[in-house]
Amino acid sequence: MQSLMLIISFLVLISALMVILSEDMVHSALFLIFSFGGVGALFLSVGAQFLGAIQILIYTGAVGVMMLLMIYFTSKEGKSIKREGKYSGIVLVGLLGFLILYPSISITREVGGTKGLTQNIGRLLFSDLLIPFEVISIVLLSAIIGATYIIRREDH
Amino acid sequence: MYFELTPYLIMLIVPLTVVAIDLVINSKRIPYLLTIIGILISISLFLDILLSGTSFNKYMISVNKFSIYLSIIFLIGGILTATVSNEFLESAHAEFYSLLSFSLLGMMLAVSTKNLIMIYIGMELASLSLIPLVSFFKKKEKSTEAALKYLILNGISSALFIYGISLFYVSTSTTNLIQLSKISLGPLSLPALAFVVVGIGFKISAVPFHFWAPDTFEGAPTPITSFLSSSSKKMGFGVALLIFPMALASYQANWTTVFAILAVGTMTLGNIAAIKQENIKRMLAYSSISQSGYILIGLAVATKIGLAGSLIQILAHNLGSGAAFILIGGIALTINTELIEEFKGLGKSSPLIALALTICLLSLGGIPPFAGFLSKFILFLSAIEENMLWLAVIGIINSAISIYYYANVIKNMYFYDKQIKSEISRPFKIIAVFAILSLIAVGLGYDPILELAIEAANTLT
Amino acid sequence: MVMEYAWLIPVPLFIVFGINILLNKRLKNRTSGYLATGAVAFSFILSTLIFISSLLTGSKFHGSVTWFQLGEHVIKAGYLIDPVSSLMLLVVSLVSFLVFIYSLEFMEDDRSKPRFFGELALFSGSMTGLVLADNFLLMFIFWELVGLCSYLLIGFWMEKSEAASGSKKAFLITRIGDILMLSGIMLMFTQIGSFGFEETFNSFGQLSGDLQTITLLLLFGGAVGKSAQLPLQVWIPDAMVGPTPVSALIHAATMVKAGVYLLARISPLLSSSPLVTSIIAYFGILTALFGAYSALTQKDIKEILAYSTISHIGFMVFAIGVMGYSASLFHLFNHSAFKALLFLAAGVVITETGKHDITKMGNFWKRGKLVPIATLIGCLSLAGIPPLGGWFSKEMILTATMQGGNYILVSLFILASFLSPIYIFRWYSLIFSTNRRKKVGDKSSGYLMVLPIVALATIAGLAGLFNSSFNEWMPWSLHHGSHAILAIGSTLVVLTGFTLAILIYHLKLIDINRIKENTLFEILHKFSFNALYIDDSYTKLGFKAFSFSILASKFDDKYVDGVINAFGAFGRKVSSKSKSFDDIGIDGVVNGVADSIKFSSSLARKIQTGLVRDYSLWILIGTITILIILKISGG
């Protein structure tokens, strides 16, 4: 189990890297979906079943497909945009990585334990997280209003 | 029992009604009036809660003097924007006003809580509603570019912010600010702090996270620029005031240094960059950045007086900058340009607007007897009291530099005898009168406001 | 008690300001002037009543209300009437009243009359507010407001480019003083916990000696900026581009005295610090000498008076420094009368001849006798010829100096008072002397312009009579007459100067051109004409100290792009539009500072490349920096 998880983590990171590195937009999107799926698997491995499910549903299903769709809408054939400042980026990101990784080595907490079953999460969402959960619906509504306004063609 | 939640409910019901009515009647006036009435009711409900002295603390919502003070400030920014928006819009009024109300609701929620989850969701609601508003003139490239910059940079910084929160959760298993203050954060505390500072630094446009501000402020529709400066930015400060003094008190030595350095950089860079601007909107955007620097002084000092000073400066900047953007929007509508050069002769052709703009600018420049002077004075005092004389001195020098470019606008308005045609419509005049009265009232130390600010600051520690 | 209503004095003036600015278009030009004059007349009458009641009863009044609360500190606001403030109130409202009347005619043809009178009313209101204030914070608020009005009014005729630069210079340089003063006030508040004068005076002694000195020096810095003392005097000569009534009211009679008033107000604090008072005394006397010396050779009719103002305020500051507070205030009163008079007379001359250069004037005596005679009284008073007011106040200052017993100061003072008659009678002779046969214009001034001049001449002529009752009324007593020989000596020195000036400029018995051929005199002349080159050296210093500006003008593009490349864009060429540095036309220190700020401004602008990628790079850099700062700071 442990080694399986390590392999999944590794795959998640590799495919995340490929999102950045691959020249083809569609490949990027597919790697992104793959990476999302891997994260979902990681969720399942710590017993967060509900989260694992919606991770796959929303990310791979909704977000990934939306990205792909938009790529088809906006891309021109044969045109690929190169990256900028590759090496300075690596230096800076590496520096930040060092600064975060160094203190995190000493973290020795256990993970997993509580079962993220759907009913447990549901109970939580309707008690402690009630208002944030309701507000999420407003966030979605406002995003829909905003996005449809911008996408909409004005015919007059 | 849930009376304290009514102002929030109003700001939820109003946009929903606006959207629902729009499905039936396509009207210009209904969304406009409904929104303004809704905001006014919401403000009066808040005042009512304030007078009755009750507070609410349940379901991650916490309504107290601090949250009411800031919520009213957001609502004032919202009403400034809403009052004049119809002058700028051609279509899609319902979308505009409902997004505005949603954004206001998000801001109010972000400061009316003691939980990081609610803070994050409130901030996201506010900014996700603001992005379409920034690109509301969707046929204009500038507007879309402004929105793209805001979208990407807001996305990055809020992602880093939530990552910081997740690191807090890794260390403490809680997102509640009060519990957070009792638990040691462990080795991951500093990266977590840094990410949270970045997330907030973006919202308050602190240097070097300020780059979006001038571009977005210039490209956005002017009422939204005003809203970004007067309310959205203040939400960032509200969140900072909520998180740092209370939850992270044990790391005060660390973050006060960071805020002091940010304050110096923000004040200075904003001021210096403003000097050479020719577009008044862009100049005010830089000035708005430098004003954020002054607010940061209060956080760097982190005493009661300092935090109260920050809160008063938030109010002063909300009124001064918000009204100034609205007024230049009104002027730009009639003379069709935003160049400072073209403001010549305005003092003669529309004296009320010119006077109000002058007072706004003088207040921003910290000239007595206007609001900006009092707030800066309190901030500098608090810095001196905490033996941070250097910070106060830099602040004073900066406010002296800022006079230079504000005076340039005033000079252009008053000292030239040029005939320009400017017929400025009534909503702008209302804003002008409101700005003059409120800036003088706050500047002369109208006691209830100051008292509220100080009590609000007291709830923070 | 009339004193209780003192707070009413500024109110009508503020109302008139509001009316004039808001109803700009709808108001008739004439009406705006009458409104303002009416308001100032009310203030004048009230001030006079207060002055009389203070003079007769010698009583004080202090009214105050709670202003706001700041934590545990309760900030109060109120007004304080005592001999000092009632005297100052009278001076301000009297000169304002006369200048307003004068302006009714002087500004007759100006199209922006409502704006002029509105701003003038705001000035008078703020100035009376400054005088009435009972605490430092309130005083500072009005202090800034009068500075703002001064800025607005210097630049009133914006068509002239000098007006723009002059007003900017005045504003920026006086702000240096304001910053010092504000720092002083804040420092004091953090130690004492109150802004009120009385509370401060009571508990100032508890502060440590160094802190006392620093605070007092900071406050003195404020006075230096406002009252145009060395080394911040450079703005006054340039401020003369404003309308003449403005020069008379703001830059001679009232606002520039605010510094002296502040020093007189804090006299209880000054008395305890001999170091600070001696610094003040030396600054004052050096300014007096500098002003008088520079006034000797100027050509502009108003600039001579401006340097003279610098010099005489120097005398007042000097008098404060030697603890002759009542002498200082008496000189303040006299100076307000005669200098306003001279400026108004200069205004008459300028409107009638249309010229500013006095070397091209003459024979003005021919045009009606009233103005020349009135001006003569003013000049005699300024020169310190007995028995006019100026002589009495100079004698009082001398007495105070003698009590200090510092003979360096005494001799410097006598030297400075030797120069006064020379420059002022050069001024007078070149304009009025019948020996200079120059053509005089045929425009003539109406009674509204002549009357205030005559009124001021009367005051200047009679002021000397009240010198002993004035001395008794003031809270500080000054013993007279212990140094009779010196008094007579100094008077003789002044008379010598007077005679010399008459011989050279009126009777032309001594040929000034022959003296000028002497090399030494030539150098002296040059230095005087250029006001010791202080202004120019500021320019050079400014440029050197901020070598940025040189880089800016030469290597703008190269340098900025270099920095950008190094910092932000990591080797990518930024396509930048080069912007040439616009010549802003301010000289002196302002130029240096402004240029370097503008250069950094263009630097700051160019970091703003407009590219999202660069911005996100900055976010990353910022994150790393903050993380490092967090690690370094704290434990």
Place this chain on the structure above:
Amino acid sequence: MIAFHFLITSIGLVLIGLYGVITLRHPIKILMSIELILNAANINLVAFSTENLIGQGFASLVIAISAAEVCVGLAIVYNLYRLKKDIDVMEVNALKW
């Protein structure tokens, strides 16, 4: 199961996301990078919710919000494409200085 490798995964995702944000030029790919950072936060929130479920609940909300963000973001990008027919962020710099 030890926590370390979850933390490493999440930090790795953040760094990769940040690297993408500062080097990529296509706005949709930048949005993808931002999603990676959000996922990193979610890994932390879910994996370390040992004592309570708040972390998991919060993560579910974050997922919804990120979907909303993508929705708005793609709308803006599409509008940009409609106006300019070119969506290289290096070409979008009309607003500067």
